Amino acid sequence: MTTALAHTWYVTQRYSRTAIRQPIWVLSALLQPIIWLVLFGALFKRIVEIPGFGGGSYIGFLTPAIVVMTAMFSAGLCGMTVLADLDTGVIDRMLVSPVRRGAILGGLLVEQAAVVFVQCGIILVLGLVLGARYSGGPLGALVLLVAATALGVGIAGLSNAVALTTRRRESVIGVVQLLLMPLTYLSSAFMKLELVPGWIRDIARVNPVNWAVSGGREALAGNPQWGHVFLNVGLTVAFAVVTTLLGTAAFGAYRRSV
Amino acid sequence: MSTERVRLGTATVRDRARGAAIAAGGLMKVYKGGVKALDGLGFTVAPGTIFALLGPNGAGKSTTVKILTTLSRPTEGDAFVAGFDVIREADEIRRVIGVVAQRSGVDGASTAVENLQLQGRIYGLGAKTTRLRTTELLERFRLTEAAGRAARTYSGGMRRKLDIAMGLIHRPRILFLDEPTTGLDPEARADMWQEIQALSEQEELTVLLTTHYLEEADRLADRLALLDRGRLVVEGTPEELKAGLLGDSVQIELGTSELPALLSAELEQLEAVRAFSVEETQLRAQVDHGATALPVILAVLDGYRVPVISATISRPSLDDVYLQYVGHSYDHSGTTVGGPR
Incomplete structure (x- = not known):
């Protein structure tokens, strides 16, 4: 067990190093959510005036959604890293070493989780600067970050599974583009579910993005309904577990195909 | 009947494996889609020698290396490395072999030091031993000056040397070199030949190298096996084969x-x-x-x-x-x- 953890940590360190050394990546990873927050915040500012929305500040409503979106888009291209490591032989080199098999993808997922957590934390602070108020306090903020990170890991697992199964960059990009935007709009990210058409509401119920937004947003509100929070964050974590298993299975299939 | 024959085959390969660095027999590898990469390959490598697998692209050299280094499983047949079974004792094998594959496995974004240290830690070396080994290997392969630069800035020859250094960090008993000089310019190739020769003269290191350069096999190998379409054609010392x-x-x-x-x-x-x-x-x-x-x-x-x-x-x-x-x-x-x- 300690060996497995140590190996995961070594692999995590390597990926973190690679990520931090790409200044353009670091910049865009932070700039993109800032643009979303400012842009969507201004664009939909008056949505709160719609009868039934319940008033409040839109930026306060929007911030948890942007946090979750950041997590999703940040992790979506995780599979590209796997493909690059397959191409350069880094993964094969690890496979012929005594490294624990689980540490190879595990280390990458831990790095993704850490990146997402830090990125999302920065967005939360930025939301505060732009006028959002978090009645749920630090605990609520932490729950939102956990939900966003779980979603990020879930999307990363999915991305890895697609990458290892198809072994094509185009497939990873295609699936990410096809999936992430619709999933975002088929959730309560920008609009209260009470105000959207019934069919969107139905889809949102089984949409991991909605679980993360809904659970995280509730935790950040004053006097949260903890039952709702636990259910939705729990479902998000379950989603991450399932896609991690999918990624692991795809890795197993890759190893058998060599 | 056929089971018995297979078991008999295993026993003889196992017998050969005793005291040998590598012993393989009846190796078959059929990939999905029916491509037969190996078709009953067998050979034995004595400890402390350089053994070359020689053949054109597609002869099955890389597949053989993948099986012996536990990356790939044979469809049929048996192979023992350092006395361990490639299927049942893969973990034991991984600890005692060094592998330099065709696709290098050097992380371009990391420096030589970082690449070597990650490798050392993965093989279970302590932090201090890893540091010492890293310094030693960087000097040995004359990479000290470039050690702090990202590996992607290295020339082909430097990258290949870092590759070999990474394969050696845990002092393996057997080193696999899959086409170590492919893609190198003539000067870097001559340099690499010297390095490989020096390696086998040290300690008890056994080297299995694959190549499609006749000259390379002639120059480096104590023994060589000629492969064609997944089969061993002939095996011996270069002198024996020529004689x-x-x-x-x-x-x-x-x-x-x-x-x-x-x-x-x-x-x-x-x-x-x-x-x-x-x-x-x-x-x-x-x-x-x-x-x-x-x-x-x-x-x-x-x-x-x-x-x-x-x-x-x-x-x-x-x-x-x-x-x-x-x-x-x-x-x-x-x-x-x-x-x-």
């Missing part, structure tokens, strides 16, 4: 590469010629006795009005070994060209 060829090698440079269609058939008929090949304007024939065969061949060429620029008779080289056993000559780009089969 096994009776007779001489005749090389004739022709004035044209456009040869009449019937020429091949007629050369095949000649009793004095055992095998021959034509690459561009080079005709190469293996004959019992050079001095008597040459006039006969020249007479045939003259009969077809093929101009001859020069003719040489020499003792056979590994090229001729290849010509005899595989039946088609071997060119240095790693592709085979036609000839009698």
Whole structure:
């Protein structure tokens, strides 16, 4: 067990190093959510005036959604890293070493989780600067970050599974583009579910993005309904577990195909 | 009945494995889609020697390395590395082998130091041992100056050296080098040859290397195995293989590469010629006795009005070994060209 953890940590360190050394990546990873927050915040500012929305500040409503979106888009291209490591032989080199098999993808997922957590934390602070108020306090903020990170890991697992199964960059990009935007709009990210058409509401119920937004947003509100929070964050974590298993299975299939 | 035979096969490979660095027998590998990469390959490598697997692209060299390094499982057959079974004792094997694959596995975004340290820690070396080994290997491969730079800025030769250094960090007993000089310029190749020779002279390191350069196998290997389409064609020391060829090698440079269609058939008929090949304007024939065969061949060429620029008779080289056993000559780009089969 300690060996497995140590190996995961070594692999995590390597990926973190690679990520931090790409200044353009670091910049865009932070700039993109800032643009979303400012842009969507201004664009939909008056949505709160719609009868039934319940008033409040839109930026306060929007911030948890942007946090979750950041997590999703940040992790979506995780599979590209796997493909690059397959191409350069880094993964094969690890496979012929005594490294624990689980540490190879595990280390990458831990790095993704850490990146997402830090990125999302920065967005939360930025939301505060732009006028959002978090009645749920630090605990609520932490729950939102956990939900966003779980979603990020879930999307990363999915991305890895697609990458290892198809072994094509185009497939990873295609699936990410096809999936992430619709999933975002088929959730309560920008609009209260009470105000959207019934069919969107139905889809949102089984949409991991909605679980993360809904659970995280509730935790950040004053006097949260903890039952709702636990259910939705729990479902998000379950989603991450399932896609991690999918990624692991795809890795197993890759190893058998060599 | 067939189970018994398989078990018997295993037993003999296991017997050979005792005291050997590597022993393989009856190795088959069929990939999805039915591509047969290995077709009953077997060989034994003695400890402390350099053993070369020689053959053109697609002969099964890399597949063999993948199986012996536990990356890939054989469809059938047995292999033992350092006395351990590649299927049942993969973990034990991984601890005692070093692997330098064709796709390097160097992380370009990390420096040489970082690449080496990650490698050391993964192999279970302590932080201090890893640091010491890293410094030692960087000096050994003259990479100290570049050690703090991202590996993606390295030349092909430097990258390959870092690759080998990474394969050596845990002091393996057996080192696998899969086409170590492919893609290197001649200077870097000569340099790499010296490094590989130095490696085998040290300690008890066994080296299994694959190559499609005859010259490389001749120069480095204590023993070599010639592979063709997943099968072992012949095995021995370079000297044995060359000595096994009776007779001489005749090389004739022709004035044209456009040869009449019937020429091949007629050369095949000649009793004095055992095998021959034509690459561009080079005709190469293996004959019992050079001095008597040459006039006969020249007479045939003259009969077809093929101009001859020069003719040489020499003792056979590994090229001729290849010509005899595989039946088609071997060119240095790693592709085979036609000839009698």
